[in-house]
Amino acid sequence: MKKFIKNNGTFIALIFLIIILSFLSPSFLSSRNLTNLVRQVTINGIIAVGMTMVILLAGIDLSVGSTVGLSAVVVTLLMQSGIGMWLAILITLVGVGGVLGFFNGFMSAKFDIHPFIITLGVMTIARGLSLVLTQGVSVPVTNRTFAEIGSGYIPKIPSLIILVIALVLGLIAVFRTSMEIKNGDKVRNKAKLTGGIILTVAGFLAGFLIFIGYQGIPIPVAIFAVIVMIGIYTLRKTRFGRKLYAIGGNEKVAWLSGINILRSKTMVFVITGVLSAASGILLASRLNGASPNLGDGFELDAIASVIIGGTSFMGGVGTITGTVIGAIIIGVINNGMSLLGINSFYQMIVKGFIIILAVMIDVLNRRDTA
Amino acid sequence: MGEEILEMKNIIKDFPGVRALDHVNFTLEKGEILALVGENGAGKSTLMKVLSGVWPYPTYEGDIYLDDALVRFENTREAEKAGIGIIHQELNLLPDLSVAENIFLDRQPLNKFGGIKWEELYHNAEKVLSRLNMDIDPRIDLGDLTVGKQQMVEIAKALSLDTRILVFDEPTSALTEAEIKELFTVINELRASDVSIIYISHKLEEIEELADSVVVLRDGATIGDKINISEVTLDEIINRMVGRDIEDLFPTVDFERQEKTLEVKNISVPDPFNPDKKLVDDVSFAAYKGEILGISGLMGAGRTELVNAIFGVYGKKSEGEIFLNGKKLNIKSPADAIDSGIALVTEDRKELGLLLDKNLVMNMTLPSIKTFSSKFAMDTHKERTITEKYVDELNIKTPSLDVFVEKLSGGNQQKVVIGKWLITDSDVLILDEPTRGIDVGAKTEVYRLMNQLVESGVTVIMISSELPEIMGMSDRIIVMSEGKKTAELEKAEADQETIMKYATGNKGAE
Incomplete structure (x- = not known):
């Protein structure tokens, strides 16, 4: 039981938070509010998936917020200039997210400079570029279908079908991962199985109540869910994921074992750049326009989600599942405090304390096991 | 000499599930150098921790007498005050402070x-x-x-505390030959000034040279009484340590030298x-198939750098040509x-060989990760099966494949490092100090394994600083000194004197 609490501490904290908020504010649990909450989480969550990989490598990416801003500006301006929506999105993902990410990763890996410095530089450069491109004023979106991406919904019936498929796939995954090999025999880890089933069913019910009770699954949430699943699969099952854990564990050992550090690091920053760009595009779509200051401070929420989710700043340890829970906690705190009428200035103070608390728990846990 | 300064009597120390010390008894005389030897895990460090107050009284049983008076230290400070000092393997100093500040840390003379x-x-x-x-110069950093x-x-620091009993824990593992000589001179001078020394070391030659007497620990217990070094042979000491004879230590097999495999020409690495x-x-x-090539030399002779250059560690900075089976290789990275x-x-398995907080599977499959995955997904089942096979073959003692390798003993960790390279199925296996810091039993297992590999057609190259090991295992020996190759000796012509002559810089005919 003690171990269960320790391993699932953030999840339990999230449940408590939700229970407390539902008492304090009756409207918190409404489908409408929760739908909005989840949609807000996706913007930060998509970035945080990339940030998880960066921090797994004991790195950091401060430029994600500026990348969000620049991407929103670029995609809007491209469409204003008459370029089609999909082409504009593609150009932005590759030309803004990919290029900035490549620069971050390549420079820090090739010349062995801490990514803190490189991404701090890129953070300022990208922000400057957005201001230059917009002359410092907001730019409106002119394309109608574009707005659908960020604010549209998947209709209720298809949403329900998607949720049911997710439930079935989730249960299959739980059954498969609960098998463990002990002393050469395959044994089912009962605790893991029960926990997994409860979580999956709870997730399904939550999804049902939140989305079907309102207008269906918001499109950004669906995109986020796909990104999260790909992210989890990448870290858990692929060679690339394995390499990240190895590099984060001990870069020198990984290199001497034949792993191409430059390529892996660059790749991770490119992924983070592209995800940040995607987040920026979604934001521009929902706001129906872009302002050059969009995404300011997003790096902090992303880093906070990753750290709260249990990824170690020292690298080598962490999961995307944890990050998603971390992102939801940040979202719930933001949403809850707004509902309670707490000034957003205070929200920043509270978030700051929570980040410190999360890191302290990580450090203390480490000391326990050492 | 002759006056007894310290007696440890019936010391028992239990950890959960294990008895680390089991009725340990020994005495130390004024101005005596006592060697404390034993395999890894024999209890040497635990015993010294009891002596120096790291484990305070109620956590152990038994009595410690200092000058015939019973002492029970509550902490390390009290032991320090009583005149007991330890020079640890890893030095306990601050590199950015001056020498003088380090010696008198927290005890600097202050004005008002x-x-x-x-x-x-x-x-x-200076004094x-x-x-x-x-x-x-006490003023420099x-x-x-x-x-x-x-x-x-560090020794000066201990002396400034009026230390009467000084414990050295593996003091020579990071020193050059010249520095070791210097250290021995100092230790001998300390003895002359009536400081008593407890000297812990794996290197029995050192003990033979330095110590007055020796106490052997095995599985937490003293084996026999303290013996004078003049009355005992190295074989007998090893026998006490492991409970078997030295003949078993180097399981030599006569191989037939076959075709040339690895050839390197004009390798240079700039400083x-x-x-x-x-x-x-x-x-x-x-290097040839069917033999073990030994590379000998003193610390800093460039042996590790040579094999690192072959392995691509220096990238474009190193020069020279490398051929394998007659084919020229272009190696720019590991x-x-x-x-x-x-x-x-x-050489350094903790920093360069292992992902300490990862499990055995991940460590052992890392260099051959390509063979365990399709384009996208890892084949975790195959990974576990192969890892399990090598864990069995190498006799790695571990509760499961999922424990972090930092939990394993030094010998088992070393086997994991060797295992991860065996899985790559390489033609050439280079081992840099493969038995450093592992106990005698594990050493023999590593030697056996090297012989098996040679038999199965792998070209094995071994760097070692220990002459008995180089002579016992190699079929041919290259000696290096100050970056240059000074000799290439067949097993028959290699004896300690010859190797040392070339290792200390006498350039011989090649």
Whole structure:
């Protein structure tokens, strides 16, 4: 039981938070509010998936917020200039997210400079570029279908079908991962199985109540869910994921074992750049326009989600599942405090304390096991 | 000599599930150098922790008498006050402070404003250092000294505390031959001034040279009584340590030299800090299937740098040509070397060989990760099966494949490092100090394994600083000195004197 609490501490904290908020504010649990909450989480969550990989490598990416801003500006301006929506999105993902990410990763890996410095530089450069491109004023979106991406919904019936498929796939995954090999025999880890089933069913019910009770699954949430699943699969099952854990564990050992550090690091920053760009595009779509200051401070929420989710700043340890829970906690705190009428200035103070608390728990846990 | 200063009597120390010390008894006389030997895990360090107050009284059973008076230290400070000092394997100093500040840390002479009286501090430091006949300027930063000199500072620090019993825990593992000589001189002088020494070491030759007497620990218990070093042979000491004879230590097999496999020509590695100097200077050699090639030399002779250059560690900075089975290789990184069929078991397994907080599977499959995955997904089942096979074959003792390798003993960790390279199925296996810091039993297992590999057609190259090991295991020996190859000897012509002659820089005919 003690171990269960320790391993699932953030999840339990999230449940408590939700229970407390539902008492304090009756409207918190409404489908409408929760739908909005989840949609807000996706913007930060998509970035945080990339940030998880960066921090797994004991790195950091401060430029994600500026990348969000620049991407929103670029995609809007491209469409204003008459370029089609999909082409504009593609150009932005590759030309803004990919290029900035490549620069971050390549420079820090090739010349062995801490990514803190490189991404701090890129953070300022990208922000400057957005201001230059917009002359410092907001730019409106002119394309109608574009707005659908960020604010549209998947209709209720298809949403329900998607949720049911997710439930079935989730249960299959739980059954498969609960098998463990002990002393050469395959044994089912009962605790893991029960926990997994409860979580999956709870997730399904939550999804049902939140989305079907309102207008269906918001499109950004669906995109986020796909990104999260790909992210989890990448870290858990692929060679690339394995390499990240190895590099984060001990870069020198990984290199001497034949792993191409430059390529892996660059790749991770490119992924983070592209995800940040995607987040920026979604934001521009929902706001129906872009302002050059969009995404300011997003790096902090992303880093906070990753750290709260249990990824170690020292690298080598962490999961995307944890990050998603971390992102939801940040979202719930933001949403809850707004509902309670707490000034957003205070929200920043509270978030700051929570980040410190999360890191302290990580450090203390480490000391326990050492 | 003759006056008894310390007696440890019936010391028992239990950890959950294990008895680390089981009725340990020994005495130490004034001005005696007592060697404490035993395999890893025999209890040497635990015993010293009991002596120095790291484990305070109620956590152990038994009595410690200092000058015939019972002492029970509550903490290390009390032990220090009573005159017990320890020189640890890893030095306990601050590199950015001056030598004098390190010696008198927290005990600097202060003026009435709380400022440090620097002149007095330097003067006191000079006084202590002169006791060691050490020409070290107390004003310079500690970090500017060599490891050997830093150790001298640590000794000076202990002396400044009026230490009467000084414990050395594996003091020579990071020292050069010259520094070891210097250290021994100092230890002998300490003995002459009536300081008693407990000397812990794996290296039995050192003990033979230095110690007056020896106490052997095995599985937490003293084996026999304290013996005078003059009345015992190394074989007998080893026998007590492991409970078997030295003949078993080097399981030699006569191999037949077959075709040439690895050949390197004119390997050079520049010294990054000194453009005029080369760490490896124009070294050429060949290795053959069916033999073990030993590389001998003193610390800093460039042996590790030579094999690192072959393994691609220096990228474009190293020069020279590498051929494998007659084909020229273009190695610019470890990844290239691994792809070409060369594996390197690095010297420092904790920093360079293992992902300490990862499990066995992940560690052992890392260099051959490509063979365990399709384009996208890892084949975790195959990974576990292969890992399990090698864990069995190498006799790695572990509760499961999922424990972090940091939990394993040194010998088992070393086997994991070797295992991860065996899985790559390389043609050439280079081992850099493969038995450093592992116990005698595990050493023999590593030697057996090397022989098996040679038999199965792998070309094995071994670097070792221990002469008995180099002579016992190699079929051919390359000796290096100051970056250059100074000799290439057949097993028959290699004896300790010859190797040392070439290792200390006598350039011979090749």
